[in-house]
Amino acid sequence: xxxxxxxRLGRLALTAGAGLALFIALxxxxxxxxxxxxxxxxxxxxxxxKDPALRTCEPLxxxxxxxxxxxxxxxxxxxxxxxxxxxxxxxPGQFTxxxxxxPHSVRFGS
Numbered sequence: 001x002x003x004x005x006x007x008r009l010g011r012l013a014l015t016a017g018a019g020l021a022l023f024i025a026l027x028x029x030x031x032x033x034x035x036x037x038x039x040x041x042x043x044x045x046x047x048x049x050k051d052p053a054l055r056t057c058e059p060l061x062x063x064x065x066x067x068x069x070x071x072x073x074x075x076x077x078x079x080x081x082x083x084x085x086x087x088x089x090x091x092p093g094q095f096t097x098x099x100x101x102x103p104h105s106v107r108f109g110s
Contacts, residue, residue: 034108036071036092040064042102054109057083063102068095077103 038049042062049058052071059081060067069075069090077087081104090096 034071034073038067038069038071038075038106038108040067040106049106052106052108055107058106058108060102060104060106063104064098064106065102066095066097067103067106069093071108073108076107078105078107079103081105083107 033051033053035051038052040047040049040060042060042064044062047061049071052058052073052075054073057078060077064077067075067077067090069092072092074089074091076083076089079085079087079101083105087098087101087103
């Protein structure tokens with residue numbers, strides 16, 4: 001039977017703990033942005049958001065009257081400008097027009 005000294009056992013635990021801390025600190029995905037473009041029209045013009053950042057609230061200037069999600073991440077649209085009052089989502093490739101209350105912000109990813 002092999003005996004492991006307390007000092008060696010301590011170093012082993014420290015190494016394992018450091019490895020775990022490094023793994024937890026790294027992002028789970030190297031991508032921090034969706035690939036593609038989100039297009040929208042409003043009363044003040046036509047706009048696009050290229051390669052939108054994930055989980056970041058983006059304003060929709062003038063409120064969107066139509067939107068086309070050509071990014072590779074789901075876009076969630078919101079009635080307010082700070083991504084709190086959800087309208088619903090557009091999957092990649094979907095398009096919609098809005099009537100009545102307009103969305104004023106969008107967030108990509110989950």
